[in-house]
Amino acid sequence: MKYGRIAGWGKYAPPKVLTNFDLEKMVHTSDEWIVTRTGIRERRIAGEGETTLTMSVAAARQALERAGVRPSDLDLILVATSSPDYLLPPVSSMIQDRLGARCGAFTLVAGCTGFVYGLATAQQFIASGAYRTILVIGAEIISRNIDWTDRNTCVLFGDGAGAVVLQASDAPTGVLSFVLGSDGAGAKHLMVPGGGVAMPFSQRVVDEGAQYIRMNGREVFKFATRVLAQAAIEAVEQSGLTLNDVDLLIPHQANMRIIEVAARQLGMPMDKVFVNLDRYGNTSAASIPIALVEAIQQGRCADNSTVLLVGFGAGLTWASAVVKLGTLEPARYALWRSIPIRAKARARAAVGALSMRVGAMLLPLAQRARVTRR
Ligand code: ACO
Numbered sequence: 001m002k003y004g005r006i007a008g009w010g011k012y013a014p015p016k017v018l019t020n021f022d023l024e025k026m027v028h029t030s031d032e033w034i035v036t037r038t039g040i041r042e043r044r045i046a047g048e049g050e051t052t053l054t055m056s057v058a059a060a061r062q063a064l065e066r067a068g069v070r071p072s073d074l075d076l077i078l079v080a081t082s083s084p085d086y087l088l089p090p091v092s093s094m095i096q097d098r099l100g101a102r103c104g105a106f107t108l109v110a111g112c113t114g115f116v117y118g119l120a121t122a123q124q125f126i127a128s129g130a131y132r133t134i135l136v137i138g139a140e141i142i143s144r145n146i147d148w149t150d151r152n153t154c155v156l157f158g159d160g161a162g163a164v165v166l167q168a169s170d171a172p173t174g175v176l177s178f179v180l181g182s183d184g185a186g187a188k189h190l191m192v193p194g195g196g197v198a199m200p201f202s203q204r205v206v207d208e209g210a211q212y213i214r215m216n217g218r219e220v221f222k223f224a225t226r227v228l229a230q231a232a233i234e235a236v237e238q239s240g241l242t243l244n245d246v247d248l249l250i251p252h253q254a255n256m257r258i259i260e261v262a263a264r265q266l267g268m269p270m271d272k273v274f275v276n277l278d279r280y281g282n283t284s285a286a287s288i289p290i291a292l293v294e295a296i297q298q299g300r301c302a303d304n305s306t307v308l309l310v311g312f313g314a315g316l317t318w319a320s321a322v323v324k325l326g327t328l329e330p331a332r333y334a335l336w337r338s339i340p341i342r343a344k345a346r347a348r349a350a351v352g353a354l355s356m357r358v359g360a361m362l363l364p365l366a367q368r369a370r371v372t373r374r
Pocket of ligand 1: 151153155215220284
């Protein structure tokens with residue numbers, strides 16, 4: 001049995017910040033309403049020139065560097081998104097090309113749960129022995145599918161990307177168990193009605209604003225509080241662990257009230273729950289990987305921590321996974337990182353000065369050789 005160790009991780013958030021106070025000037029809403037109903041204070045919005053491709057590549061490069069993996073070492077790239085650059089080609093192939101990888105790539109659509117679906121899928125390729133090194137990305141630019149005059153949706157979402165590199169390992173790390181769920185009966189509660197083959201892009205789509213996300217927030221809220229805790233419990237049971245063994249719960253970052261209900265149902269104290277939705281809003285398929293990366297960066301996860309990922313989203317879908325982190329400091333970088341920054345700068349300067357001196361010594365020799373040749 002081969003496990004898929006999380007060997008590298010990275011994230012990208014566009015620099016442009018949109019606060020609740022900015023939104024107050026755009027729609028009839030208030031910071032107070034948004035904070036008390038959702039917990040969100042600000043979100044990142046992709047700027048001109050930023051796309052799901054560029055954000056994914058930025059997050060992926062970090063994850064690859066962290067793992068010490070070259071793009072040419074990848075066996076597969078898997079991208080979870082509901083906001084690809086184009087309907088065709090798949091953004092996963094564009095990412096493969098931009099990274100300089102030579103491997104298969106595919107895009108997976110499962111709403112906000114896409115990243116956990118992707119992680120579970122990648123794990124199967126590794127467990128079967130088919131592949132050894134897989135890049136999994138969750139990336140979204142939901143802001144471009146939003147009606148910025150609709151206060152029911154525009155206050156909720158943000159843009160970003162997160163990525164992890166899974167590497168085959170014999171040690172029991174990575175995805176230990178997972179649960180994937182779908183209930184298409186609730187599809188109508190969260191959808192973009194226009195632009196697909198059911199309602200191809202046309203003047204009618206524009207007139208009806210059917211290219212934008214439509215959501216029945218109350219129904220999605222009820223659904224989320226019904227499935228989250230249950231999905232989390234099932235994944236933990238399958239892993240052979242108990243909830244007490246879980247070091248950190250990383251839920252989909254959609255709404256603070258949904259997270260609190262789930263934590264309560266699980267009997268998890270909030271200090272064991274990771275939350276960053278106040279700064280990013282709901283970044284859909286990017287939300288769990290961005291949260292995972294930040295949890296690691298903020299020291300909320302230690303070597304060999306057990307984290308429980310759980311999400312819900314369009315479909316309607318849900319997904320959970322118990323993930324055992326391995327050593328968080330890759331061996332080949334640990335030594336370099338342990339050197340103080342000033343010492344590294346001095347070393348770089350010394351190498352630069354040395355190469356200048358060698359260059360200056362070699363120049364007369366090169367000139368003499370040129371004269372001799374003439
Ligand atoms: N500012 C001020 N008032 C608002 C706003 C706003 N931005 N949005 C809605 N309201 C109003 C409503 O019009 C309503 O007014 P009314 O009573 O006069 O009709 C009132 O506030 C209450 O509306 P509710 O829908 O009952 O508010 P609720 O407490 O349910 O919160 C929310 C709404 C935040 C959308 C909540 O239902 C929610 O978070 N649902 C889950 C949504 C979600 O997570 N979606 C993402 C799924 S993941 C994916 O795949 C993309």
